[in-house]
Amino acid sequence: MRVIPIVVLLLMLSTDCGFTAKGVPCGQKQLTFLAYIYKGNAALEADWPWHAAIFQKQNNGGEDYICGGSVISENFVLTAAHCTVSFRMPLSADNFLVKLGLHNKSFPSEHSKTYEVVEVIRHDSFNINNLKNDIALLRTEEDITFSDYIQPICLWPVEKSDLNSILTSRGTVVGWGVGDEYKLVDILQQARLSVVDYATCLKSKPEHFSKLLADDKSNFCAGNQNMTNVCDGDSGGGMYFRLNNAWYIRGIVSAGARTETERRCDPQQFVTFTDIPYYLRWISQHQENVKKRNLLNLGSCGLDFYNITVLENEKSVFLQYPWTAMLEFKKESSPTVQTICNGALIHPRFVVTAGHCVDGNFRKLKLNSVRLGEFNLKTNPDNGISYNGESVSTTIQSIEIEKVFEHPQFNTPRYDNNIALVKLKYPADISRPNVKPICLPTLDDYNELYTITGWRRVGRQSHVLSRDTALLEDLEKCESIYGNISIRLSSEGNHICGSYHHENVNYCFHFMSGAPLQYVKNADRKNQYFLKGLFSFGFPKCQLNYTDVFTNINKFTKWIASIVNGEDV
Template identity: 30%
Template sequence: MRFINRLLIVGALYLMLPGISQASYQCGIRKHSFVQLVHHGWTVEEGQWPWHVAIFHKRSKSEKYACGGTLLDENHVLTAAHCVVNRNTGYAISANNLKLHFGQQNLSTVSANVQIRDVSKVQIHPDHSSHRNDIAILLMRLPVRYTDYVIPICIDQNADIDLRNLEGERGWITGWGTTQTGSISDVLHTASLPVVSYLQCFNDHETVFGNLLNENVFCAGDRNGTSPGTGDSGGGMYFSDGDRWVLRGIVSFAKADELKNEVDTSKFVIFVNVQRFLTWIREIIVDNKPNSTETSKRISERECERFKGLARKRRNKICDNSRYPHTVSIIFSDNEVKCNGILVNENHVLTACHCRRDNMGETPSKVQIDAYGTVGILKVICHPHHKERITYHDIAVITLDTTIELSSNILPVCLASNWTENLYDTLLQTGYGVSIETGIKKFIESEDNQVITKERCDEIISRNRRLPDGIIPGQLCAINTDQLRTSTSGSSGSPLQSVNTRSCMYTAVGITSSGNQDHERIRESNQTVVDIYTRISHYLDWIEQMVWSDEPPVTTTTARIRTTETTTNNIVPFHTDFVFPDD
């Protein structure tokens, strides 16, 4: 990978969960979180890109690094077709001449975190030729074991095939490609590159790119020396999709520097548009598992994907949906707003259990949805372990008496799982409250909430009748320095959430339990406010049982593969320049 002269190495913040089973790892969610502050290249820490794979070519008894790849599941790696095609014959390289390294950070050493696998099958896209349909899947002889350093990437099946909405967004690449000295780097590097329009790419070099640009590829690059280099082929281009990382591209080819016979880093780079090949990828993976079915996402995840289809973004890339399309206010029988709720689908709202009645015995009668109006409440079901005047298990599901018609302005929230909530640093709290001074209802927005550890929270608060056992696993504590929120009441049931500006979606992490007039807020040093939230991930199984039915079955299909290969002048694939072994 080629970089500009200044190389910045960024420190890492580690979140480690040792000894977790294979099923506990989810695609695109790494166990080590890294602070990403710059757009130019730097050295990768172990576990930073756990889905990146090193592909080696074997010749006699030696191995030589050739390309990168991306782990799709425990058995399959996605890469560029030209990485596994013999350039002399045009046929796929024998699987016996390939070796895969997972969890590797330095090519010169094999640490305890590295797993090595043989390849049993090489499957090239059936329409691959030269630099078109430059995509291939490798099937391993033995599956890898998921660890903090070996985790598969996600592919968003609902992402838009048209990449115009991605233009200007920066994706991340990684690899051991050539450095400025012209040699393969021993150490894995990473950088981010912006996606550019087809017109920009065409104008960059009409002769090279003119006949190769189509809907199956896209262009990216800064044209400042930060670029994939020879040896980076086949590696992925990743984008953050809120709580996880998704694969959108594969490093494919670029214009050659005719004097140096290597990548011209002053030009854009061509990536395979993975979204265009989802059907083929799915067919290959299912075909390689004839006696099994695909693992379905849990129902709340699948519903979140459905809701994403309603979110809209304008051409200026500003989200078109309302500011907080999932936040509702709960109106009691005395016609007063005393709590908030979170819309989770067309018929259900999530709130705090203590909102089922107030101190005067008044109960919720309807919810107010700004873009819709008022809707009657059919029933309120609290978690069975909740007890009166105890803050624990403070969660309830409200069933509405009317099915809401969803839109970009009436949009349910996504629900955090055990593996997604840890990625959020600063969280947003929103809801409707009543000004203590004026008695007027107003919208509350608090942006600077940061989750703290149970230990720190227990140090700050004192055990009392509402918290006899201190903070329990079903709760979260968050600190906030915003003093304006102390002048309102009625924020119970409001969401603590993260915001994904790319998909225009919100993910709820917690439900406000304490912190309003009824449940006292705890102060630290008379400045920092500590609020207690019910932890959504802890109750996700119960929520899904109350709100959704079982998931539908998954169907399977099969496919057959063939391959051809030709050459194109003035184009440089990114693999290293050496003779491939014959089949």
């Protein structure tokens, strides 16, 4: 087994510490003269100027301390993803406050400062069940002002470093978590913990750590087994090491074990830490894309006017998903239009859909146009109530197709790269409330639940735009299910799987191909829908214990952007 170390051989490290975008050197304690860690000791003020306190706002106007974090730049605080989720539901940015320069949690000094959060970025592969990929970024509304009491920490300098060649050592953890009396402490505590190898950690409590430890070694274990340890409330804080002339963060407090009787954190057990080197590229990508969350730079795309606390199934379907499109087909010498596939409007001139919808395999049918703004196939205009209670009447737009772009590797390998772009002859009128584009993400984000919208193939209500909630399923489980009918899913992550939760099988009818799978993201005081996937195919017999397969949009954003930006629009 490979050793899970913390300190890199000095030959592997640069002797210079890093700098933030403001030119401030990271990992520097500015005040060295100033005179929970369970069984730890109190830190001095300004000892850990990068350590952050994360609070959750309450409905009554109060705020509760929930986790720690680490300042890594003037825009971002690094923490654990599970600190940003409550009862399996991701919390929006405006639920959080970040307090910096804090020493006494209950009585902030004049040196501390509070920052609003305008974006929460969770790792897209975060797993709430086993806390793997337990990492998140909080983006502050204002740039963080550095001082003697507020400083950034350096990120570990070697991406996915060979851990076998690193020296095992002891790192420092700090926090306001549960202390000796099993209650949250006010004064920042610190303790030194020893890193242990994978095998030692696993052997200490196999049933526990076999679930938590990642096969790709993206986390590690540390602890002293001597009553000195992190505890409840220390999650999200960093494990810090001094290398040469600066301090670096190597791990993020993720998960510990509980006692069998009182179900409290067990200080005699090891704790898992998210391993920073494994995520350096992920962190860097999100920092670089901080000003561009929407791939095609459409500022008004995917707007959701409901309060972020409103559940998706409590929202009106009418006018809520105005990017959901229908592909119209015609037989030669026939004026009759047939609607076979769905899609999503991503730009006034472009609709994205499933590749097999445009490959010419529908018998005697030719793709002719795209219908936008539809709701009820049996009525035109459609009449309904908008989100703010107003009565609205809408009509459809049907726009002929100028060009089709099928992915160059469509169906190679079989069932893979199932995506296409349709260019409209003229721009859609997106000034109408029933015709708007959805946002495309620049980078993927974690969500527990997604929403699929479109028209179902059959059923009594198949003529009305429908909505369902989808839960992403483990890809290995999905691969096993479809492997039984000789369908191999993409090895490149081009497929994602989702299951629905119906009360009975009578409501289980497949959506048309190309139906969009979407999620709402809260950033910069706006709630916007982003496209996650397109319905590709499902199990032949619609059963409740099977999953549908979606094309993963995030894997095709570069191709989409190259087409849209390369066309004269």
